Structure formats: C-alpha cells, structure tokens
Amino acid sequence: MNQLNNFSKGIIKENPVLVLVLGTCPTLATSTSVINALGMGAAATVVLLCSNIVISALRKIIPDKVRIPCYIVLIAGFVTMVQMLVKAFAPALDASLGIYLPLIVVNCIILGRAEMFANKNTVLSSAVDALGMGAGFTLALVAMATIREVFGNGTFLGMDIPVLVDNKISILTMAPGGFFVFGILIALVNKFGKHKPKKKDFGCAGCPQAAACGRAGVGCEAKETAEVSAK
Amino acid sequence: MTKFIIILLSAVFVNNYVLSRFLGICPFLGVSKKLDSATGMSLAVIFVMLMATAATWPIQTFLLDPNGLGYLQTIVFILVIAALVQLVEIVLKRYIPSLHQSLGVYLPLITTNCAVLGVTILNITESYTFLESMVNSLGSGLGFFLAMVMFSGVRSKIEGADIPESFKGLPVTLVAASITSLSFLGFGGVVENMFPV
Numbered sequence: 001m002n003q004l005n006n007f008s009k010g011i012i013k014e015n016p017v018l019v020l021v022l023g024t025c026p027t028l029a030t031s032t033s034v035i036n037a038l039g040m041g042a043a044a045t046v047v048l049l050c051s052n053i054v055i056s057a058l059r060k061i062i063p064d065k066v067r068i069p070c071y072i073v074l075i076a077g078f079v080t081m082v083q084m085l086v087k088a089f090a091p092a093l094d095a096s097l098g099i100y101l102p103l104i105v106v107n108c109i110i111l112g113r114a115e116m117f118a119n120k121n122t123v124l125s126s127a128v129d130a131l132g133m134g135a136g137f138t139l140a141l142v143a144m145a146t147i148r149e150v151f152g153n154g155t156f157l158g159m160d161i162p163v164l165v166d167n168k169i170s171i172l173t174m175a176p177g178g179f180f181v182f183g184i185l186i187a188l189v190n191k192f193g194k195h196k197p198k199k200k201d202f203g204c205a206g207c208p209q210a211a212a213c214g215r216a217g218v219g220c221e222a223k224e225t226a227e228v229s230a231k
Numbered sequence: 232m233t234k235f236i237i238i239l240l241s242a243v244f245v246n247n248y249v250l251s252r253f254l255g256i257c258p259f260l261g262v263s264k265k266l267d268s269a270t271g272m273s274l275a276v277i278f279v280m281l282m283a284t285a286a287t288w289p290i291q292t293f294l295l296d297p298n299g300l301g302y303l304q305t306i307v308f309i310l311v312i313a314a315l316v317q318l319v320e321i322v323l324k325r326y327i328p329s330l331h332q333s334l335g336v337y338l339p340l341i342t343t344n345c346a347v348l349g350v351t352i353l354n355i356t357e358s359y360t361f362l363e364s365m366v367n368s369l370g371s372g373l374g375f376f377l378a379m380v381m382f383s384g385v386r387s388k389i390e391g392a393d394i395p396e397s398f399k400g401l402p403v404t405l406v407a408a409s410i411t412s413l414s415f416l417g418f419g420g421v422v423e424n425m426f427p428v
Contacts, residue, residue, distance in 0.1 A: 021401060024260070025345050029253035069313060076306040084302060099254075102305045102352055106345045108257065175251045176413040183398075183405030191397035 003128045010132030017140035018189045022108040026100050027141055028178040034157050037145035039093040041138025043082050043101060048110050048137075049130040050078045056118040056126035071114045072105070079104045109137060140185075147181050148172045233426050235366045238359075240422045242370025248346050249378040250412035255346030259379060260404060262337075269383040270376075275337040277372030280350050282319060283312050284368040287351040288361055308351050313342045346375060382411055 016022045023044075030040040051074055055062075062070045083101050087094045094101065104110065113133055118126040150156055152172030154165030171177050248254045255276070262272045287308050295301055320338045323331040341347055350371045354364035385407050394403050 024256040025253050028256060069310075072309055072313065073306065076309050080302060080305050083305065099349055099352055099356070103254075103345045103349060105305055105309050106348055171413075174416065175253065176409040176416065178253065179405045179409035179412055183402040183409065186405065187395075187397045187402035190399075190402065 003125065006125050006128045007132040007135075010129065010134070010136040011139060012136070014133075015136040015140055015189075016109045016112075016133050017137055018186055019193070020112075021186070022112055023137065024182070026103065026107060027144065028175075028182060029100050030097060031141050031144040031148055031178065031181075032173050033096075033149045033153070033155075034142060034145045035093070036096050037141040038138065039086075039090070039097060040100065041134070041141045043086065043097070044104055044107060044109065044137055045131070045134025046082055047075065047078045047104050048113060048134050049127060050081075051075045051110055052113055052118040052126040052130035053123055055114045056121055056123045059119045062119075067119065068111075068115075071111060075110055075114070076105045109133060144178075144181055144185060147185075148177060152177055235363065237422055237426055238363055238366050239370040239373075240425075242367050243374040243377060244415065244418040245420075245422055247374040247378055247412075247415050248349070248371050249375055250408075250415045252349070254349040255344050255375060258340065258344060259375075259382065260401070260408070263379050263383045263386055266380065266383045266387075269379040271333055272337045272340075273372070273376035273379045275334040275341055276344065276346065276375050277369070278334070279312075279316060279319070279338070279341045279344075280347055280368040280372045281365065282315055283308075283347050283351050284354055284364050286311050286315055288354060288364050291355050292361075304352065304355070308348060312347055312351070316342045346371065378411070378415075382408065385411055 010016065014020055017024075017027050026040055026044070030036045051071070054074055055071060058070075079102060082104070083094075086097070086101060113130060117129050121129070146156065150161060150164060151169050152174075153170075154161055154168040169177075172181065242248075246252055249256065249259045258272055258276075263269045290307060290311060291301075291304065295303060295307065316338055320331070323334070323338075350368050354367055357367075359367055386404065389403055389407055392403075398406070
C-alpha cells in the first residue's frame with residue numbers, strides 16, 4: 001500500500017512538472033512532438049531510476065558534506081550511458097533531442113529526488129518513487145506534446161489528422177507556443193487540482209535553484225532552518 | 232571579423248538561450264522578479280559562461296579528443312564547471328569582496344544552470360574554434376542578460392494586473408514569457424540578411 005502511494009504521488013499529487021514545476025527546460029524544449037516527449041521521458045526515467053537506486057544504496061556511505069558532488073557524478077555517469085545507448089540504437093531520437101539529452105544531468109527532478117527521497121529511504125521505495133516520478137514527468141510531457149503537435153502541426157505521432165492538418169497553428173510548435181501551453185496547463189491544474197501542496201512541503205533543498213525560487217538571496221533553506229528551529 | 236559578429240548577434244537575438252532554446256528557464260522564471268537580482272544573476276551567468284568555456288574547450292580539444300575519451304564529455308564538463316564555480320567564489324571572496332557581495336549569492340546556483348553546461352557542449356558540437364567559442368559564450372550570456380532584464384520589466388507590470396485566480400503566479404508569468412519570446416521570433420533571418428555571405 002505504501003509502495004503504491006510512493007508510485008502514484010509522482011503521477012498526480014506531486015507531479016514533478018505540473019505541480020512541483022521542476023525540469024522546465026526539457027519540458028518546454030522537447031514537447032514539440034509526441035515522439036520526442038516519449039523519448040525524453042523514457043531517457044529521464046531511466047536515469048532517475050538508476051540514480052535513485054544507487055544513491056539510496058550508498059546513502060550510508062556517502063559523506064553528508066560532499067553528497068551533492070557525489071550525486072552529480074553518479075547522475076552524469078548514468079546520463080552518459082543513456083546517451084551512448086540512444087546514439088547506438090535510436091540515432092533519429094538522438095538527433096532530435098540533441099543538446100537536451102546530456103542536459104538531463106542538470107535536470108532538477110533527478111537531483112531533487114536524490115536529495116529529497118533517495119538519501120532517506122530504502123532502495124525499493126526509492127526505485128518505486130523514481131518510477132512514479134518518471135511516469136509523471138513523461139505523462140506531463142506527452143500531454144503538452146499532444147496539444148502542441150495536434151494543434152500546431154496537425155499530426156499525432158507523425159500521422160496526419162484530417163481537418164487539423166490544413167488548419168494548423170504553427171506558432172504552437174515554436175518557442176512562444178511552448179511557454180503558452182505550459183502556462184495554460186499549470187493554470188488548469190491550479191483550477192481543478194483539489195489542493196495545491198505548498199512548495200515548503202517538499203522542501204526547497206530538493207531544487208538546485210532553491211535560493212532563486214522567488215525567495216531570492218539567502219534563499220529558503222535558511223528560512224526553512226529558521227522555521228524548524230522556531231518549532 | 233564578420234563571422235564573430237554573426238555568431239555574437241545570432242547568440243544574442245536569433246537563438247536567444249532563454250527565449251528560443253529554453254535553456255536556463257529556472258533562473259529566468261525565478262530570479263526575474265526584481266531588476267537588481269535579475270542583473271546580478273545575469274552578470275554572474277555571463278562571467279561563469281566565459282570562464283567555463285575557457286576551461287572546457289581546451290580540455291575537450293587537447294585532452295579528451297586526442298585520447299578518444301569524447302564520451303566522458305558530460306561528466307568532465309559538469310565537474311569542471313562545478314569546481315570552477317567553487318574556485319571563482321573562493322577567489323572572489325578573498326580578493327574582490329565587493330564583487331563577491333553582488334554576485335556571490337548567485338554563483339552556487341549557476342553550477343546546475345543548464346544554460347552554462349549547454350553553451351559549453353554546443354560550442355563543441357558546433358565545432359567552433361576557441362575564439363569563436365568565447366564569442367558565442369559572450370553572446371549567449373548577453374542574450375540571457377537581455378531576456379532577464381526585459382522580462383523583469385514585463386513582470387513588474389503584471390504585479391498590479393487583475394488576473395483570474397487560477398492564472399496567478401506561474402501561469403501568467405509563462406504566458407507573459409510566451410509573448411516576450413514572440414517578439415524575439417521577429418529577429419529570425421535578420422542576421423543572415425545583414426551580412427550576406
């Protein structure tokens with residue numbers, strides 16, 4: 001039951017893209033077509049799964065002070081493996097994802113899950129959490145890509161859709177369309193989401209951009225510790 | 232010379248890192264609320280981009296490529312950038328405390344900024360020479376600066392606007408970013424026509 005919860009929270013309640021708003025760069029950049037979105041989602045999920053498993057297995061060995069560099073090296077290693085596999089077996093995907101494939105290294109979702117979940121939980125829970133988060137990331141990407149591809153290009157998975165293919169809104173597949181569709185999706189989640197979890201619940205430490213997340217400057221980490229000590 | 236100008240202008244306007252390549256979105260959305268923090272962050276990004284390129288280009292060309300270690304690119308680059316940022320922070324703190332005060336907060340964040348890793352990798356994939364890489368990094372940094380400063384202006388206008396409840400916060404910011412990025416679409420083709428080859 002607990003494991004089920006670990007899995008499902010990543011898909012809906014703590015969806016990394018639409019609720020936690022992590023990993024925006026790859027979301028915006030690779031959601032131009034459904035194929036790209038699936039490829040990016042799968043690549044990120046594989047990296048997330050491997051890194052979560054290894055980091056939670058090593059959580060008692062990695063010294064606390066140097067944990068972030070350790071995580072980054074581990075993640076970079078897995079990203080390189082995925083990069084080589086994609087290059088070898090799906091060269092077309094490699095060409096269309098381009099620079100965004102190596103950039104999985106700096107995807108906030110992966111470092112975030114390592115910091116927030118994997119270094120505190122068992123290997124099994126971490127693996128389940130990674131699968132859930134990966135699925136949530138992929139679903140959000142595919143949802144965005146579907147809107148952008150169907151209306152922007154008149155196709156779905158490369159197949160023409162009768163009426164839409166003659167009346168396409170090409171701007172949706174370009175940069176402005178990405179921002180726009182993402183904004184609308186988040187607004188929809190805000191509108192229909194039952195409760196919006198506060199960013200604090202997940203701790204800002206999870207995001208490498210923590211100090212920049214609006215509470216700029218000393219950042220929320222300092223604030224958080226202050227809150228904790230106040231309690 | 233023309234080549235440098237073309238690279239610089241394309242990096243600033245046509246292929247703007249934030250608005251058309253979607254790199255460095257996190258700081259773009261996070262730090263653009265106030266003009267001074269937007270400026271501080273962008274200056275730090277320009278600085279780190281130049282330093283990172285100056286360090287990673289020679290490593291790739293003289294160390295990794297001749298030894299057939301090209302596949303280590305991602306690991307080596309992220310490590311070099313992380314170490315470099317730490318080093319820069321320590322040096323600044325010791326020797327130029329005033330600069331450290333204005334840029335210091337932003338430096339650790341930059342390690343995981345995808346724009347910095349992105350520019351170093353793109354310099355290699357585009358097979359630029361060392362000078363071209365430096366110009367490209369400068370242009371990318373300036374483009375980031377331009378987008379941040381413009382967008383912080385746009386955001387200050389949104390603050391007072393009356394918007395639907397569900398659009399408050401991030402959604403309206405993203406829609407505004409979409410319109411800002413629309414304006415940058417207008418630069419497409421400008422550079423090519425300015426300097427016909």
